[in-house]
Amino acid sequence: MSILVFIEQRDGRVRAVSREALGEATRLAATLGGPVVGVCPAAADPGLAALGEAGAERVLLAAHPAFAAYDAAGYARAVAAAADALKPALVLFGASTMGRDLAPRVAARLGAGLASDCTALTVEDGRLVASRPVFAGKALQKVAFRKVPALATLRPKVFVPVALGGKSAAVELLAVDFDAAASRAKVLRVAAAGAGRVDLTEAEVIVSGGRGMKGPEHFQLLEDLAAALGASVGASRAVVDAGWRPHAEQVGQTGKTVSPKLYVAVGISGAIQHLTGMSSSRCIVAINKDAEAPIFKVADYGIVGDLFEVLPALTEAVGKLNAHA
């Protein structure tokens, strides 16, 4: 049986989550059997042959002029059509906003079970088991699938892509029966939040500020450190609720769950709803004036001190490092 992977593209570029999903599909194919096949709804081929290096044996291009922008109903039709044709054991999606929007629709069309935002897929006693954080990461739920195919969305930055040098995927056209004129949902436009800013869920480095920042005007200090580290800026719930920062920056249970390689928590005491959203980060640094703050219990490295003194010093030190690199 095959493994089908949804290939996500925006503006003609295949997104990293899809390479991560192809990597996991390639590893699972060793146990579940292959081949690994991609399906990509798009207006034009975004260079799918190159996905051979990422593990795809072939990729079905569901080409439609309306697929230049995301069209939930049309994309769902395309992926479901690919699943109907291939009869895969498993269908994988990146747990991006697109994947998380699309996968439930495909699952509904196929009448199949879907596990969202998985951090591990394993085969236990001959059946596929998905592990997924629940309660924003306070616990891990393991689910098995009662139907074929099994559907799963994979949390970004958790699964590792493969690099099969020199391989090329066969690209085949997949006919999609979709009348865009009759579509009752249509993307009018996409507005970028700001040039060069990486979304928190995809960021390698995040610097987050909490109530200890004392006011929105002081976040420039955090922006400066973020610029030096090439980081994205996050915030605690308290800060977002106070209106100092937009909700898109909130890390924690009613915000984003993040797994960067470095998370710097500044002036954040570490309420449980915040800790659940960031404790899967590889390395955590906390800067707080209260030595008893719970954030120090999860931090790999802590500095106790006044953030208004520590932040500029840290920004300067990182800047010097960059200058010598």
Place this chain on the structure above:
Amino acid sequence: MIQVVCVKQVPDTETRVKVAADGRDLDPAGVTWVLNPYDEYAVEQALRVRDQQGGGEVVAVSVGGPGVLSALRNVLALGADRAIHLRTDVTAPDPLSLSRALVAELRGLGAGLFWFGKQAVDDDQAQVGPMTAELLGLPCATVAAGFTLEGEKAVVEREIEGGREVVELTLPAVVTAEKGLNEPRYASLKGIMAAKKKMIEERPAELGEPGLEVVALVLPPPRAAGRIVGQGPQAVAELVRLLREDAKVI
């Protein structure tokens, strides 16, 4: 216009999770149950639409045991007109069976807008809204951070990676609410009193066959305690060295 808000009762976000004796579910002992936080934004937006239109009806729907009644009363106290409780003893139905139970009920309601929270903060699946939309054959916008209604069209702003996507839906449609969509109101004393007189219809939930089966709930291993590098800006040099040489993250 009739609007439906589908809500869920969930453990409060401050809950410390303990695993039940069956090894699969949350131990409910000592848990405070609340209306799912994202559902508050869905309820608020439905009420605003009703008020802007100067009429119509907001119907709250929830699937579950007797516990969901307090969530439904809560939504009625906020201003919903009536509620439907789809009763089941199944403790945590999977998203597919839950969606099917909702579809069986929602199909006949003749609603123009179906509201959901973007996800429930307990199982974090974020599936029931878009699944229900697909099963009903309706357009859907998930993770709505902005909403305006212009006649038969709804314009929804969705938060996506690094920006916002603006989607136009032709009603009837499904929308799932993100935090920040609006500023939810609190229930007034008058609202709480009025809620006691509002009707909650009760029917058995027609849960479909589930697609998933929970095999275990486990607690993640605690993070090994780190160390305090030092006090104040003097500690910065050592921190940078550790991040570079030991953790190798910068």
